[in-house]
Structure formats: structure tokens, C-alpha cells
Amino acid sequence: MALTRLLLLLEWALYISCFVCGIVTAASVTIVQGNFGGRCMLYGQVSYNASVQLIRVQSSSSSSLCYFVSAISVMVAVVCFSLSVYGVYAFCTDGEIKRERVWMNVIIVVCGIFLFFLLVTGCMLKIGRDSLCASIAHTVPNVTRCCDEAQSRKWVSPLEGGRFYSSLHKAETAVWVNFFFWLIIGVLVVIQRRQGSGVKLIAGTPAGSLFGDTSGTAEETEPFFNRPGRPQ
Numbered sequence: 001m002a003l004t005r006l007l008l009l010l011e012w013a014l015y016i017s018c019f020v021c022g023i024v025t026a027a028s029v030t031i032v033q034g035n036f037g038g039r040c041m042l043y044g045q046v047s048y049n050a051s052v053q054l055i056r057v058q059s060s061s062s063s064s065l066c067y068f069v070s071a072i073s074v075m076v077a078v079v080c081f082s083l084s085v086y087g088v089y090a091f092c093t094d095g096e097i098k099r100e101r102v103w104m105n106v107i108i109v110v111c112g113i114f115l116f117f118l119l120v121t122g123c124m125l126k127i128g129r130d131s132l133c134a135s136i137a138h139t140v141p142n143v144t145r146c147c148d149e150a151q152s153r154k155w156v157s158p159l160e161g162g163r164f165y166s167s168l169h170k171a172e173t174a175v176w177v178n179f180f181f182w183l184i185i186g187v188l189v190v191i192q193r194r195q196g197s198g199v200k201l202i203a204g205t206p207a208g209s210l211f212g213d214t215s216g217t218a219e220e221t222e223p224f225f226n227r228p229g230r231p232q
Helices: 002-035 064-095 101-141 150-152 166-194
Strands: 041-049 056-061 098-100 198-202
Touching: 002 041, 002 064, 002 166, 041 064, 041 098, 056 064, 056 101, 064 101, 098 101, 098 166, 101 166, 150 166, 150 198
Parallel strands: none
Antiparallel strands: 041 056, 098 198
8 A cells, every 4th residue: 555655646746747848848839939920930941141141931830730739738737737636635625535447547548648649749849840950050051950059140030039949949858758757657557557446545544544454353443432341
């Protein structure tokens, strides 16, 4: 029971971490999109005006692509936040958390769905950012394929490319960390599911009941008062 309780607490911590990762991804992508006038720069192409040394956007992806990345990250964050709040609320009000096998099966299904969408989102951010950097490195002089040097270059007003590479890199990193955390969550739930049909974390119970020890002698289990008199 002590091991099960530790796994459950670790699962809560991972939910909170996944919530933070989801918010970081959505915020980073939204900031980049806002700095480029609402354009989605994933898979984008740029051009360079050598006479005035300004970078301009030649083409960009559909805005729905960035909206999709942000929506997946926000959805994961909302689910993680809800699971964390529900766990704390149930523990504080009822003094216990019960999870039957059906509930753990639902979490495993949700975990599989999130792993799929996070994998897709991570690949989109990785390939989309590399495509944009390849266009910048090919067009703008003295910029490597990493394209972080382009953050110090001037862009056509009102575009602001000061931290576009750092923000996209941060968003991608947060997605892959989120993916890894959900992978761990799935493993933890499977382990708890194999340990028994339900998981219970109880507050304020005696040490014996907390660790599943319900054994006791007959004298310990009978009432303290109004015991029947013993024959002389």
C-alpha cells in the first residue's frame, strides 16, 4: 500500500508538470504568431532585401496549424489541471481517493490519445521550425541553419523576430517533455492497475488500516464498554 501511495503522489506531480508544459507550449507559439502579425511561421518562407538589410515573410502556413498546436497543448493542460484539482478536492473532502479499475482504464485511454497528439505536435514543431530555418539560412547572409542569428537581424515592420527561434525551440522542448511525462503516467497507471482492482489513499486512519493490515485479536475487536461479564 505504501508503494501504491507513492506512485499515486508521483502521478499527481506529473500531472502538474504536464500542465506547466502545456501552458509553455501554447504561450510560446501564440507569442511568435502575434509577433508576426498573426501569421503561422511553421514551414514559412522568407526573403531578404539586401539594400535595406531587412527580412520579410514571403509565405506562411495557415493560421489553423498554429491554432492546432496551441489547442492540443491547452487541452492537455486543462485535463491535467482538472485531474490535479479533483485529486486534491477528493482527498481534502472525503479523506480518501478511490480509483477503480474502470477509472484507471479511462486514464490509460486518455494517455494513449495524448501521446499520439503530442507526438504529432512535436513533429510539426520540429519539421516546421527546421523548414523556416532552412529558408532563412538559404536567403539571409551570415546565418547558419540553426538560424538563431536571425533573431538579431531587422525584420520588415511591424514584424518582430527578436525571439522567434527561442520561442519555437522552447515550445518544441515543452512538447517532448510533456510526451515523456505522459509516457511515465501511463506506466504508473498500468503498474497500479496490476496491483489490484482499486487504489485507495486514506487520510487520518490508523497505521494498521493505512497499510492494509486489518487483522486483530478478538479482544481488540470487541467493544471496550459493555463487555459481557466472564463467569467466575
